[in-house]
Amino acid sequence: MTLRATLLLLALGLSALCTGANEQSQPDCLACHTATADVAVHAVFHTVHGALDGGGAAACSACHGASEAHARRPTDAAPQVSFGPRWQAEAEARDGACLGCHAGGSALHWAGSEHQQEGLDCASCHRSHRQQDPALNESESQAVCVSCHSRVRAELLLPSRHPIAEGKTACGDCHNPHGALTGASLREPSLNEQCFTCHQDKRGPFLWEHPPAAEDCGLCHRPHGAVHDRLLTVRGPALCQQCHAAAFHPSLPYGSEGLAGGGANRNLLGKNCLNCHSRIHGSNHPSGARLAR
Template sequence: MGIAIVGTACAAAFACALAWTPIAPRRVEAVAGAERVGAAECRDCHEDVLGHEEMASYHADCEACHGGGSLHAESQEPEDVRFPSTGDCLACHEKGRDTHLAWGTGEHARAGLLCADCHGVHEPTRQFVRRTAGSALAPRAAAPGGMFQGGERTRVCTACHEDVAARFQYPSHHPVREGQLDCTSCHDPHGDSRVHAGDATARCTSCHQDYAGPWVYEHQPVAEDCTECHDPHGAPASDLLASPQPAICLECHSLADLWHHNTSGTGIRGNTGASDDFSAPGSGASIKPLEARTFLRECTNCHGAIHGSYTDETLQH
């Protein structure tokens, strides 16, 4: 029985893996007839590229990526030299780098991006902006970034992801614009760029450990996905809530359910339906205006242990 279960699970996993067909990185063929001439020959024209000492630490000369440069050195025509592709980069950078092994199934690869669209291949800093055609990036003197970008890598991401960049301007936001985090703190740009390995909740609780539990009484969204309630990039409501309280709570908890679990038609705590009462639509439950003013505030005024509790099933403490 056990063997059958394991076999079924393995077969299902294998079928799932086959459904995600990797995009094989293509290597550019060398220019026919070109021979190596050495970096000194390149320096005569490309002093701006060869002047960066950082590249020397990689022990890579020009022709390691561009192939023989003899024809280009003579004609100075771009078509006489090889321009490397993602496959050429991965020939070196895939070795021992688990983050790059998933590139072929990642969202950026499927969008047609190349390594050079985000990384400054030659220089420590490179400028980026969205091209008018296609999804790749072209140089512009505005947003520093690239291979040695340091704390500026987020600006490389937001050159395309402008909608996300706008959310960092909300009053409640993760400290990305302050430089305490960057996009790669949560996202893997080389693989599944939604989140790093593991589900979203696990990624959140790796930092927000106070909310990880396990709890005796757990708020269901905590176990499912933190983004059920929170917008991780930024929100106008406090605490990164996608909408303010009580609206965010009412997306799951209907008004009829919230009369403190009393749907008998007698209102909260057994109040009778007096003339100054009103009812939740469709609930048959009445509530006095004074209690309504108390109720229509933040739910966490009472349910303070909103993520989970060890002692109280109503999450009040």
């Protein structure tokens, strides 16, 4: 045998040894997590996550780490990065497994966000093994949000509300659950700008502006739901009288004693500032200084 042939055989032998060592270092997750034993695990192969690093067991280690100890003693040792429920790694480790790929875009401000500061992690809302993640499904995402935000869930059942239950809008249309530079994790720089994405007719600029409307929509409206029409915080004329004690004509303060059952004051029940001042957000009419036209 020639020297060249001997060297070639040695090279092939070393290559085989290295390949075998690599195969042994790669845990065979699917040997235990079979399709019949754990259907939820195998559902990941119907998602984009199931194709990571070529798919198969390599996709498992792409998120859960090499997990050699778990491969040797599966009942005693946890995977390197576990999302529970039996074992659960630290929130930073769980987030790190996701942010290794999802670090930009809508998740850019996750670090320091309200949800992150509350100790939540990606797996608190997302189900990466499911073919259809409920947090990314428009018909199911609301349930994910209100499972924690119970006050909002109650407000969405009030007579005047945003049509989230009907599927015409969703929590994610206004809020970025991964964090933002604004209060309440709004997607726009301010509450008004967020409202104007849908209510563009209220944006202006107007020749005659109503200062509270230009300052903050939340001064008069509740964003999720209210007992009063048009999401108002208080019904008219009481809402207007919080600022306008005497608006250039007799303006009597009306209280709850004038409602039905307490005296039924016809002025309170039938009167509303909006009956005349209908352009309450602003007016471009030359004679609209009082927002009446």
